[in-house]
Amino acid sequence: MPRAEIKMFQSKAIEVAAFLRKHIEKKSRIRILSHLDTDGISAASILIKCLHAHKVPFHAKFSRPLKTDEIMKLSQENYDLFVFVDQGSSQMAAIHKYMLGRGHSVLVLDHHPGNFPEHENLVYLNPHSCGLNGAKDVSAAGIVYSVVELIDKSFRSLLTLAIVGAIGDRQDFLLGFTNINEVLAKRAMDLGLIRATEGLKLIGREFTPLVESLRLSIRPFLPNISGDLEACRSIVNALGVSSNGSLEEIGQEKERKLREIIFSRVGGIAAKEEFCHSIWGTIYLQSGERPSGPRELREYSTMLEACSKFNKPEIGLAAAVGDMHALNEAITMLRNYQEKMVSVIRWLIEHMEYFKVTPYMRYIYAGDAVETTMMGEALSLSIESGLVPRDLPVVGITQSSSNELKVSARATHELTLQGFDVGRALATVASSCGGEGGGHDVSASAFIPSDRLQDLINGLELAFREQVKRGT
Incomplete structure (x- = not known):
């Protein structure tokens, strides 16, 4: 440190x-x-x-x-x-x-x-x-x-x-x-505000029926499981627990067994290190009998993300400062957001051939098939769930209006060690295309005129190439 x-x-x-x-x-x-x-x-x-x-x-x-x-x-x-x-x-x-x-x-x-x-x-x-x-x-x-x-x-x-x-x-x-x-x-742990434990990183740990936690899992997305109700019921039956019980209620031994069942159902992705880390690891929980918002902090963060994606950040704000009515509304939005994101990621999986690979990036133009607000997060989830390779930055392009494109770019921290910086690249290239953008070295977005798509692709390829040359 x-x-x-x-x-x-x-x-x-x-x-x-x-x-x-x-x-x-x-x-x-x-x-x-x-x-x-x-x-x-x-x-x-x-x-x-x-x-x-x-x-x-x-x-x-x-x-x-x-x-x-x-x-x-x-x-x-x-x-x-x-x-x-x-x-x-x-x-x-x-x-x-x-x-x-x-x-x-x-x-x-x-x-x-x-x-x-x-x-x-x-x-x-x-x-x-x-x-x-x-x-x-x-x-x-x-x-x-x-x-x-x-x-x-x-x-x-x-x-x-x-x-x-x-x-x-x-x-x-x-x-x-x-x-x-x-x-x-x-400091939060020393003050008794939160505690850390180890387990499955499924949303809905405390109150959501296990079948629904599996069906709506997006962080990570579970191939052959997320979005498939019958597959989720089959897993819960194989586990030998009540379909109405939550993950919190089944106990640590059953939770570890559930992890092994998930690994057996998701296919070859189970062998990928990034998937293993995304499904099991440290989870942070609010302490106390009356937590503000969801007890599990990953669920809390995804709830606020849902408010953002549905353009209702004020509901997330109200929930975060203690409004119980807003909290209930935000939790409903969370479930709706999970439903929608499962559909988006399944669309990406079904259209992997739409991804184009160049020497310095991987990109997809989705038009209006994916909502502008969903693409960036869908790319992040796809990368950390092992659905999209981590060897290159990933760029997703959607049609935000008849004359404007939304560009979302994601990379890993390992790629930044090679010199990649998607925020810096996107800021420079978007500006040269008559748009605006920027962000972090691993996450960025921009808006550009619709007729500058090819200029964007060419510009990003050149920018990434120059970054790697300087970084190696």
Whole structure:
């Protein structure tokens, strides 16, 4: 663990907390612009809980990363402080021109890479500025929590949401969390907020009938099982347990036996290391009799992801801050999301021939067969479930409108060691195609004009080739 970098991050968090505390004491009018994925919802929930408790007026909005014209429009609004959460780093040029240039005060709490200019009205906390990697060392939720905790220690219960955000951004690795996430997870366990155990990584561990947990399994996706009700019933019968019982109720011995039955049913994929790790390993559970949200944190993170995919991030926010009605609605969305994602991944499996392979990437154009909001997550799930090879970055392209394409790119941390950085590549190529985009080295997205598809493919191939040349 690089202690110097962690200390630098923590020192910067103290500065940011002091800045935000002044605005809280002045009851400044605050505008929050947050990314709408699991991490963004978790991060915004932590910040909003803090502001609400201190009776600070705020207006929050969830969105994909704002485009230049949207930031220009935002600059016309009248607030004392604009806070960008889980976005902002890749939009610094527009923020500098239209927000800082017009005298607005801006706080950026983001874990994406970016270049931050020195400006008296700009305050930020970003792991990349401290020698850390925002794709694996800390999530936006972890960043916001690191600030809020310093303002008021009574918010320590929100530490659970920092872990939910990290899991949502796939920062829980085989050997556990790293750096800031490791510090936060240890603190959460020391405070008795969460506990770690080992078992099957199926959603619905506590209350969902086992048949349904298997049928709706998407993280991981189980070939020959996910989406197949009869296959799931057959597995439960072979296990010799009640079809109405949950995974939590069958006990550790039966849970291990279930793992072996799953391995026997999924085919050749069972031999892949990534699949084995995706199905069994460390799971994190909320402690206490009345947890906020689902007890198992992977399920919690997927629930917030569902709210995002159905364009209802405000429901996820309400659930995360304790609204029981919203929580019930979010859980319903989770089940619907699982149903939809099972269909999307099965479509990808049935159309593997649509994937084109070049020397430096693997890509698929799905048109409108896959919803724009589902493609990126479907690629992530397919990679970690072993359905798509991990040897190259994977790019998915969907038709977001009649004149615009959504581009989603995914890679593994092993590929970044070869020099691949999908966020940097996509930002550069999308811009050259008349669009906008960016993200992490392992996960990124962009929007480009529909007539620039071939330019995108050619540009990404060239960008990846140059990255590998520089990285080897």
